[in-house]
Amino acid sequence: MSQTFSSLANPNYRIWFVGGLVSNIGGWMARTAQAWLVLVVLTDGNAQALGYQTAAIFLPGLLLSPVAGTVADRFPKRSILLVSCTVGMLSAALLAGLTITGRVELWHVFALSFVDGLAMAFDNPARQAFVSEIVSFEDLPNAISLNSASFNAARLLGPGIGGALIAVVGTGWVIAANVVAFAAMTVALLSMRTNLLHPARPTGGKAGGFVAGLRYVRSRPDLMALLTVGLAVGGLGFNYNISNAVMATQAFARGAGDYGIVGSSMGIGALAAALWSARRGRPRLRHVLMGMAGYTVFNLFAALSGSFWLFVVLQIPVGFFTITALVTGNSLLQTATAPQMRGRVMALWGLMIMGVAPLVSPLVGWLGDQLGPRATILFGVVCVGIIFVALTATIMHNDRIRVRLDWHKRAPWMRIERLITQDIPELKR
Numbered sequence: 001m002s003q004t005f006s007s008l009a010n011p012n013y014r015i016w017f018v019g020g021l022v023s024n025i026g027g028w029m030a031r032t033a034q035a036w037l038v039l040v041v042l043t044d045g046n047a048q049a050l051g052y053q054t055a056a057i058f059l060p061g062l063l064l065s066p067v068a069g070t071v072a073d074r075f076p077k078r079s080i081l082l083v084s085c086t087v088g089m090l091s092a093a094l095l096a097g098l099t100i101t102g103r104v105e106l107w108h109v110f111a112l113s114f115v116d117g118l119a120m121a122f123d124n125p126a127r128q129a130f131v132s133e134i135v136s137f138e139d140l141p142n143a144i145s146l147n148s149a150s151f152n153a154a155r156l157l158g159p160g161i162g163g164a165l166i167a168v169v170g171t172g173w174v175i176a177a178n179v180v181a182f183a184a185m186t187v188a189l190l191s192m193r194t195n196l197l198h199p200a201r202p203t204g205g206k207a208g209g210f211v212a213g214l215r216y217v218r219s220r221p222d223l224m225a226l227l228t229v230g231l232a233v234g235g236l237g238f239n240y241n242i243s244n245a246v247m248a249t250q251a252f253a254r255g256a257g258d259y260g261i262v263g264s265s266m267g268i269g270a271l272a273a274a275l276w277s278a279r280r281g282r283p284r285l286r287h288v289l290m291g292m293a294g295y296t297v298f299n300l301f302a303a304l305s306g307s308f309w310l311f312v313v314l315q316i317p318v319g320f321f322t323i324t325a326l327v328t329g330n331s332l333l334q335t336a337t338a339p340q341m342r343g344r345v346m347a348l349w350g351l352m353i354m355g356v357a358p359l360v361s362p363l364v365g366w367l368g369d370q371l372g373p374r375a376t377i378l379f380g381v382v383c384v385g386i387i388f389v390a391l392t393a394t395i396m397h398n399d400r401i402r403v404r405l406d407w408h409k410r411a412p413w414m415r416i417e418r419l420i421t422q423d424i425p426e427l428k429r
Helices: 003-009 011-041 047-074 077-100 106-134 137-169 171-175 177-191 210-218 221-236 240-251 256-280 285-304 308-336 339-355 357-371 374-398 411-421
Strands: none
Touching: 003 011, 003 137, 003 256, 011 047, 011 077, 011 106, 011 137, 011 171, 011 177, 011 240, 011 256, 047 077, 047 106, 047 210, 047 240, 047 339, 047 357, 077 106, 077 171, 077 177, 106 137, 106 308, 106 339, 137 171, 137 256, 137 308, 171 177, 210 221, 210 339, 221 285, 221 308, 221 339, 221 357, 221 374, 240 256, 240 308, 240 357, 240 374, 256 285, 256 308, 285 308, 285 374, 308 339, 357 374
């Protein structure tokens, strides 16, 4: 099997991958339908309401990340995932039923989004860390990249299918696809062969607490740098559920089908980035910084584009560079973290990329209402651009290097990477 798909040689990972792909497609269809429900069906293009709905999803993650990370390190991760899938399935069924019967109100969407957020808060650190229990350490970067490929293949297919089906069968039936998505993941988890799993030893007492996890991260400047990347690109820059919706419906006056095309176009670039990450093997900091720079440049072009189809085409490089930064950062973080700390560290990663959404999403929605839809993109451009410059300058200063015009083969990047690999013997192999 080729290097790109090497993790699929593991039978448990094949089950996980297929279940995740089905689950992710249904999830993206449901996200598209929920955004349409809030922005078009229940309000008259109120971007701030969509921001509040996004905040309701991610607020539990902001509040519960310390607890969720500790739970992921203390209890079997597969059991945590089965519980979270069950809660998500029931929530999706209720929202679909309310929408199909015409009884849905905005507060229903907010309340059930909060319930989804509760499940996600415990699901995310357990899901991220569980991959390391399915595959060997050597295959972990490849498996993380293939997980992202699954997620972004779904991003490619889900919004387009969801947008088309909204026009054909209605919003409620598209939301109902999420019930099937959660069921697929549940079946996959139950189908795994437990004798092929290699779970990390559960921690307990003070060693298993969140404070111990914070001390661990604070002692590792390499992990702090990677978490900063997660905050920049994932937490402050990843506002596409708002920006794509308002750009399609308000800046370009397009319908549900074209809105789905925007998400699918981004999925093309994101899928390419994930497959490239899987193929190249060893993750490197240079790819993280390249992703941040590409995000800033191409999102700026997208915000200023005057044509809908130019905006759609620009989503391909936007998706590519966004996912390059996030997937590589995730891989570096997991391979650099001790197994008994992985749940808590990944909870911090989740806090950085999703936990700040309750604060950021309403602000982005407000900017869209006050300054126009393009401001929802420019917010991320400014934030990621500033943090990219600051992070690069900090790394270069701490590593005692200077930018030179004679960029010899790999030399500047190798010296920058020394900071992030000096305490990671696994990355030096």
